Amino acid sequence: MGSAAGTVKAAIDIARSNGSKAGLLKIRMYRPFPWSAIRKLLCNAKAIGVMDRALSFNGEGGPLFTDIKAALYEAEKHPKVINYIYGLGGRDITLRQILNIIEQLEAVGRGEPVEPIQWVGLRTKEGVTFA
Numbered sequence: 001m002g003s004a005a006g007t008v009k010a011a012i013d014i015a016r017s018n019g020s021k022a023g024l025l026k027i028r029m030y031r032p033f034p035w036s037a038i039r040k041l042l043c044n045a046k047a048i049g050v051m052d053r054a055l056s057f058n059g060e061g062g063p064l065f066t067d068i069k070a071a072l073y074e075a076e077k078h079p080k081v082i083n084y085i086y087g088l089g090g091r092d093i094t095l096r097q098i099l100n101i102i103e104q105l106e107a108v109g110r111g112e113p114v115e116p117i118q119w120v121g122l123r124t125k126e127g128v129t130f131a
Contacts, residue, residue, distance in 0.1 A: 011098035043075040046109030086120035
């Protein structure tokens with residue numbers, strides 16, 4: 001959603017030119033939430049990265065992440081859904097960070113384990129996540 005979609009689209013174009021099957025579903029209207037359309041479009045994916053610019057009070061990731069997981073609950077196939085929380089403190093997300101996310105999602109699609117909630121661009125003692 002929002003302004004990051006343009007950066008994500010540019011990263012996906014790069015990834016697809018290198019043979020990736022990455023794609024983008026841009027949510028333009030959040031309410032009423034398009035449950036059935038999202039289920040139809042995403043149910044055959046192996047891994048889905050949901051990008052949220054906020055953390056929800058429910059403790060299970062961002063608001064878009066929880067809604068997309070709920071939309072896929074009734075689907076016959078259950079793709080792995082990973083939440084990427086970015087932009088906290090007004091930080092921009094970079095093309096390199098999104099390319100790293102795409103690489104991670106491809107690994108998840110091959111069966112590699114990953115934490116379901118990831119933080120992007122946070123400064124930690126160890127450095128910046130997804131730098």
